[in-house]
Amino acid sequence: MSGPPMATPSVRMVARRSLLRRSAALGLVLAGGAGLAACGRQPVTTAGGPAGPPRRGGNLRVGMVGAGKNESFNPAQATSALINVAMCCAVFDCLLSITPSGRLRPMLATSWSADAASETWTFQLRQGVRWHDGTEFTADDVLYSLRWMAKPGNGMNANVAAVDLDHLKKTGPYTVTIPLKQASPLFPYSLSMAWIIKNKTTDFTRPVGTGPFVFGSLARGERSTCRRNPAYWDTGKPYVDQLTFYSLQDDTARLNALLAGEIDIMAQVPATQARTQLYGDLRLIRSTGTSAQCFYMAVDRHPFNDVRVRQAMRLIVDRRQLVDVALLGYGSVANDLFGKGLPYFDGALPQRTRDIRRAKELLAAAGHATGLTLNLRTSTVAPGMVEAATLFQQQAKKANVTINVTQVDPTSYFDPTRDYLKMPFAQSFWQGFYTLGDFYSSSVVTGAVGDETHWANKHTDALVAAAIAAPDARAAQAAWARVQAEQYDSGGYIWWGNIDNIDAASNKVGGLVPGPYQNLGLPTGLTEAFLAS
The missing domain is CATH 3.90.76.10 (Dipeptide-binding Protein; Domain 1)
Structure with missing residues (x-):
């Protein structure tokens, strides 16, 4: 696709009656459709939901960013998309x-x-x-x-x-x-996000788990269903009889479905919609936590194989502006490290800020005195990513850096059989990690499944191993400080924003408690949810 639009598509007003007439069986929302918005009402951004004890029954319908042909109940593939994580949390349990x-x-x-x-x-x-x-x-x-x-x-x-x-x-x-x-x-x-599968399982076409829901059906790129497990070990749960996931790549389509009452929960609400387009019978489910967005540079690819270029790019970005514009304030400024809020995160490092003069000096020293042209990949796979890419494109002009932005289909963006892990300059977001050890083992050590920056080397492997093995809190803090200092000084990530997890739900949905690690209160959020009617 060509470069991204300047902002999330605006939502046009359409008569609710007309929309509902055209949206039978989710035909409208699956096709994209026009938006639903109302004039003259104040947006609701506070928690709510039905009072009283959980109620049983009903079909809980969840609209999520889809992964197309990559949607799967195979836990080995879950990390490629939040919808896969949610599906696996429904069918499988962890220790x-x-x-x-x-x-x-x-x-x-x-x-x-x-x-x-x-x-x-x-x-x-x-x-x-x-x-x-x-x-x-x-x-x-x-x-x-x-x-x-x-x-x-x-x-x-x-x-x-x-x-x-x-x-x-x-x-x-x-x-x-x-x-x-x-x-x-x-x-x-x-092991808290490591799903246990049945002995000798090799096929996940009809997955068999121990989880709160039993697999029902999967139509990739459209929907999947699960029914309540009546023999679940956690007595009394889950509360709903059925759980249905709708695969809706387009943000506006998910909003349309929620406003039309065709889904009960909308996952991953973009900041623009959270700020302006949710009204009295809906509510935001928002949490601050460890989720974060970044730009990343492959350190073995020109021009990023020169540390001075990587350092310059980190000085070009205006993190505060990205948080204020791309996230509309639903987040906080990051400091080129992942894991704020996790044990042993190094919050003592100086906050990196924009310095165009120094960035130009570094680029000149690296042989790019007359400028630099880069190609950046982005996607709507997470709220704010396209907006951040477009804004970074504008920010970079001050340093004579031209960034050409290409928007990639979200259904394939994190597919390692396609371009993921092969893109020299792209965007990413990470969430769902409970320790720094899990994150760094997934991202920068040799054999890491998400080695986006191509950083892996024996020195870093040894640093991470020593930090994981630290025998006490004092030793761990010092060891993790060494790991983070290396990444802060010369790594391939530009962590610009710690992002809030934002979902939206009908006020008839209860029990859904936001958590700091992932959207929808995962891993157990949907098990706790119930419908008032």
Whole structure:
């Protein structure tokens, strides 16, 4: 596609009656359609929802940015799109999960403990859990899952990168002993988004999990359905009878569907819509947290293989303007590091600010005194990305840097079989990490599944390994400071904004509690949700 528009498409007023008449079976929203907006009413940006205890029944309909042919219930592919994460959270369970307050919560594991060195962990498994086909969940399923996650190309391999698979064993039908290649006091956090699959599973066409919902159907790029698991181990949950995900790439289409009452929840609300186009029977579900957006540069590709160019690009960007314009203030300024709010994040580093004079000096020293032309890839895969790309394009002109912006189809943007991980200059957003170790293991170490900057080298591998293995908080803070200092000084990421997670819901939706890690309160948010009518 050609370059992106200057802003999110405006929403035109259309009579509600006319829209509803034309939108049977989501025909309008699946096609894009015209917008629904009303004049003279103040937008609602506060929490709400039905009062009283959770109610049972109904079909909870969720509109999400689609992933087209890449939509899947295969947990190995979940990290490529938020819709896949939500689908896997519905059907599968992890050994444990993390609460909005950051505490670990038992799931398929009821307890866990480590030896004195944090090198060997023992997990006691929940008894009486049944797979959706009626068979019993046991330690064999966990052993198989951990080995399966470790395979190259599996999106969860960073979660088990520290596991010594050769010595992994069960010490009883409901006990698993997990030895590590190195000490890791925070290892259980790595398993809080690592879905357990049934022993010997190779096909996810009709996935069998232990989760709160049972797979119903999947029409890639359109919709998927799951029905309530009546035998779920967490007694009484979930509350709704059915969960339906609608795949809607276009932001306006998702808004139309919500306003028309054709979906109950809209995930990933763009800031422009959050600010101006939600009214009294709807509410925002907003949380601040660890999600962040960035531009990234492949450090092995010209001209970014010169650290001076990377440093110059970081001095060109006006982070405050990007947050104020691209996010409309729904976020905060970042400082070229991911993980604000996570344990051991280094908030003491000086806030990097725009310095065009110094940027020009660095570019001249790198042989680009007369200017530089770059091609930047972007997508509507996350709110604010296209707007940020367009604004960065304008900001760079002051430093004689020309940025040509190309917008990529969101259904393929994070597809590693296409251009993802091959783009020398592009945008990304990361969320859902509970420790710095998980993020850096996923992004910059050798073999990282999301090695966007092509940074991997033995020196960084050693720094990250030492930080993960740090025996106490003081040592961990110092070790992680070294990891972050390297990235802050010479890395390939330009982290410009910590983004709020923004969803919207009908006021008849209750129980959906925002969390700091992902949209929709994932991983357990939709399990807790209910419909008032």
